[in-house]
Amino acid sequence: ILLNAVENEHSDYIKQQVQVKNPYLGSMEEDILYHFSLSTKTHNLPEMFGDIKFVCVGGSPNRMKAFAQFMHQELKLPGNPKDIRDICEGTDRYCMYKVGPVLSISHGMGVPSISIMLHELIKLLHHAQCHDVVLFRLGTSGGVGLAPGTVVITDKAVDYAFLPQFEQIVLGKVITRSTELDEGVANELLLYSSEIQNLPAVIGNTMCTHDFYEGQGRLDGALCSFSHEEKLEYLRKAYEAGVRNIEMESTVFAAMCRVCGLKAAVVCVTLLNRFDGDQITSPHDVLVEYQERPQVLVSHFIKKRLGLI
Numbered sequence: 157i158l159l160n161a162v163e164n165e166h167s168d169y170i171k172q173q174v175q176v177k178n179p180y181l182g183s184m185e186e187d188i189l190y191h192f193s194l195s196t197k198t199h200n201l202p203e204m205f206g207d208i209k210f211v212c213v214g215g216s217p218n219r220m221k222a223f224a225q226f227m228h229q230e231l232k233l234p235g236n237p238k239d240i241r242d243i244c245e246g247t248d249r250y251c252m253y254k255v256g257p258v259l260s261i262s263h264g265m266g267v268p269s270i271s272i273m274l275h276e277l278i279k280l281l282h283h284a285q286c287h288d289v290v291l292f293r294l295g296t297s298g299g300v301g302l303a304p305g306t307v308v309i310t311d312k313a314v315d316y317a318f319l320p321q322f323e324q325i326v327l328g329k330v331i332t333r334s335t336e337l338d339e340g341v342a343n344e345l346l347l348y349s350s351e352i353q354n355l356p357a358v359i360g361n362t363m364c365t366h367d368f369y370e371g372q373g374r375l376d377g378a379l380c381s382f383s384h385e386e387k388l389e390y391l392r393k394a395y396e397a398g399v400r401n402i403e404m405e406s407t408v409f410a411a412m413c414r415v416c417g418l419k420a421a422v423v424c425v426t427l428l429n430r431f432d433g434d435q436i437t438s439p440h441d442v443l444v445e446y447q448e449r450p451q452v453l454v455s456h457f458i459k460k461r462l463g464l465i
């Protein structure tokens with residue numbers, strides 16, 4: 157506790173570096189970030205990325221491009237937002253846009269896709285000597301007992317058994333890592349949500365699954381091996397364990413950021429209430445507006461942190 161207090165007292169002075177937890181990295185002559193089409197030899201990463209303070213990740217490439225253009229406007233940066241360039245144009249695995257101190261990256265769907273991206277992102281931030289970086293996952297989710305359109309700021313990212321942990325298989329053995337997120341950032345986001353119109357938000361646990369259909373207890377996949385009653389019982393248990401939404405990346409996101417000393421938050425809008433059904437039936441324009449909500453909230457946070465509002 158004493159150590160913590162001393163650290164907090166001096167936190168204004170201590171730069172929080174991005175820590176990679178790999179003894180082999182330091183001795184590599186070159187590091188090729190293959191899925192970004194970037195490398196330490198061909199790109200000056202400190203020059204390109206050294207001033208990054210906020211990294212926002214989300215599943216869809218188009219949504220993350222739109223977010224970057226939105227941030228360009230919000231930060232009143234010079235030039236036309238339409239002209240922003242995909243830094244990863246050499247690959248179509250992920251897209252990446254930099255607008256001032258904000259990096260916007262897509263991660264695809266599911267744990268394997270986001271974890272590959274996070275390995276390369278965390279190495280990139282490390283090679284670029286970034287410090288005091290906050291990471292956000294902006295996404296969509298299925299709500300558990302919430303009205304569609306509610307933004308859930310994740311307290312704990314939990315697994316299929318509602319435990320705050322992420323299991324990775326390493327050399328044929330299960331390694332378990334904690335999935336705690338930054339409480340301060342979450343509370344700050346909740347506070348800001350109340351300053352914005354039309355942005356219902358709650359703090360709750362987020363369950364991460366490895367499938368959208370059976371894995372989330374849906375009755376409408378190509379396979380279904382359980383009854384309607386069994387589905388509802390699972391969702392009720394999830395609700396009792398504090399779960400308010402279900403998505404597919406939060407546990408590995410939380411676990412990797414935590415190990416590497418990165419402050420992180422997960423902000424996902426709910427597209428439906430899973431107690432009412434499985435299919436996403438809202439009209440396209442309604443869904444588009446829902447998906448803007450996490451972006452508006454995180455943009456508000458960034459502008460506050462930068463002293464712009």
Ligand code: R2B
Nearest residue numbers: 215265266296403404405
């Ligand atoms: C939310 O939405 C996607 C599935 O539709 C998945 O990436 C997630 O976490």
Ligand code: URA
Nearest residue numbers: 296297298402403404
């Ligand atoms: N994303 C998910 O993973 N589940 C949903 O129900 C909606 C979006």
